[in-house]
Amino acid sequence: MRSRDIVSSLFFIGMGIIFSIGAVEYGIGNLGHPGPGFLPLLAGGLLIVLSSLHLFFSLVKKGKVEIEQIEQFFPEKDSLKKKSLALFGLFAYGILLEPLGYGITTFLFMIFILKFVGSQRWITAFLGAFLVCISSYILFVYLLKAQMPTGILAF
Amino acid sequence: MGFMNNFSMAFSVALDPLNLLMALIGCFLGTLVGVLPGIGPSTTICLLFPILYKLSPIQSIIMLAGIYYGAQYGSSTTSILVKIPGEPGSAVTCLDGYAMAKKGRAGPALGISAIGSFIGGTFSVVILMFLAPPLANMAIKFGPPENFSVMFFGLSMITYLAGASMIKSLIMGAAGLLLGSVGTDILSGAIRYALGFKGLEDGVGIVPVVMGLFGIAEILLAGEQAAQKTDVHEAKFKDLFPTKKDWRDSAKPIARASVLGSFLGLFPGGGPTVSAFISYAVEKKFSKHPERFGTGEIAGVAGPETANNSSAGAAFAPLLCLGIPTTVTMGVLLGGFMVQGISPGPLLMQRQPELFWGVIGSMYIGNVMLLALNLPLIGIWVKILKIPYSLLSSLIFLFCLIGAYTNNNNAFDIFVMIVFGVVGYLMNKFDYPVAPFILAYILEPNFERYFGQSLLMEGNLLIFFSRPISATFSLIAILILVYPAISNLLQKKRLELKATHDGLE
DSSP: OHHHHHHHHHHHHHHHHHHHHHHHHHOOEETTEEOTTHHHHHHHHHHHHHHHHHHHHHHHSSSOOOOOOHHHHSOSTTHHHHHHHHHHHHHHHHHHHHHHOHHHHHHHHHHHIIIIISOOOHHHHHHHHHHHHHHHIIIIIIISOOOOOOTTSOO | OOHHHHHHHHHHHHTSHHHHHHHHHHHHHHHHHHHSTTOOHHHHHHHTHHHHTTSOHHHHHHHHHHHHHHHHHHHHHHHHHHSOOSSGGGTTHHHHHHHHHHTTOHHHHHHHHHHHHHHHHHHHHHHHHHHHHHHHHHHTTOOHHHHHHHHHHHHHHHHHHHOSOHHHHHHHHHHHHHHHHSEEOTTTOOEESOTTOGGGTTOSOHHHHHIIIIIIHHHHHHTTSOOOOOOOOOOOGGGGOOOHHHHHHHHHHHHHHHHHHHHHTTSTTOOHHHHHHHHHHHHHHHOSOGGGTTSOOTHHHHHHHHHHHHHHHHTHHIIIIIOOOOSHHHHHHHHHHHHTTOOOSHHHHHHOHHHHHHHHHHHHHHHHHHHHHHTTTHHHHHHHHTSOHHHHHHHHHHHHHHHHHHHHTOTHHHHHHHHHHHHHHHHHHTTOOHHHHHHHHHHHHHHHHHHHHHHHHHSSTTHHHHSHHHHHHHHHHHHHHHHHHHHHHHHHHHHHHHHHHHHHO
């Protein structure tokens, strides 16, 4: 879609510019003695050139540029809501893992995901969360000895 | 080192009980993730990174390798039974495989698939055994310019083959290089683009990036495909044996595909997916009844399934001998090796021959294990397919979260993963190919190191072109990158000329 191409090439031009500025700050050195900014500047410059070309080609194509509606971007019903919820759940896990510990956080997360994103019934969500919590604990912490935070429960 | 010497070393290492166990676990896990759509060998390998610390190098490699080629076995199961490929390498199997299942011939399809995979896989390991020593001997003479040029060639092939739009693939390559430069610069020690985050000082972790791009993004995208009723065709072990006619019809395809896959697998971009597609096209060309393809022609299953396994095995040649990953999953595997402090390349064979040959030996054994896992245990895999996707996706989310956290025992990586989950989702929506991005990102440290070392040697870019091997690879790489643009221009000119010519008449 042309509108998507235009937006994305603008993004990459920006990314290229930011990285290139950083690269210059880190020091480019010279061809005989490249500095830390040498390759990033090359890559950043390449990115700017390529995305500008892409932007140019996207703009000169024949036809109107349609502004896309949100509905077109997220075709399925509820899709945006579910994805946002899922991302929120993941984010919350990241925040709560260390303070609350593995056991509780996993349990809460599974309930949240199963219920709100997976659209299961409460009882399924609870049972599923419980099972997963226990079995994953056995698998990861007990058998594989992964270091998971214990948080408020001294497991 | 004589051939017999290598051969016996290969098996003495591979048959060690603990290594056998690792191979079994790897093959089992590989089949499992191959069967399950939405989680693949890349994500699984990453998930296991924290475990790798507890294992010895050889144990980890055996297990990870098992996951890689095991996934190619398992993925055919879903393709045939549900028309959903467990891995892209089995996408083309959906065509005739599922058609056979609809005709009640799921059993022979699965059977030929497993047997073809076994033959292709074993063939590629044999090739590997013979090819590895001369390849490594050649590579050992490589200096930084050669190493850089081969890597450059690899990246350019992947970029070329990645997607329809060359410009987008190139943009992804450049972006991947930039991402890879975040962190501590190997050559100078300077910390780049870390923005004050301690979690970024060692670079953006490969584990959260892969988990995000492949695990999280995959689930976010899967929600958008129409919720399909999983019409899983039943398949019992006793039904699996193909008829005599099936054997006759599959023999030549399997033979052709073994050679084809082993050849393609040696080149960057020539992974299981490409090999399977090309094999399908080849079989259609060679077939006496090409019109039957798509309706349940067994050659359309035998060929691709053999080719994908064959190329998976062959891919270990460039990885182990040259340190060049030919596909994204091999790139992640490379990441796994680096975690163990192993640097694949010509020196590996010299310094740690038992590691090198042990892996090859375990690949033979792995293929045998997989035959056993995929035929008698087919019932189990079918049951697993019936797990509802909502439960499966929740589990994948959880595994990704755990994997990201245990990477460095740092919640920061969880957030990195989420960011890349969104990035991966957007890449798909905006139609940018992931392969050049992630390979450029994984290879960036080595890419930059060889580039810098080469420049330090000569002081200008000529060094890449003055040495024959380096010049060959560099020139081919540049040619590959500019070819689409040139051919486009030439085509436009031709059309213009034709238009003027037609106008004059």
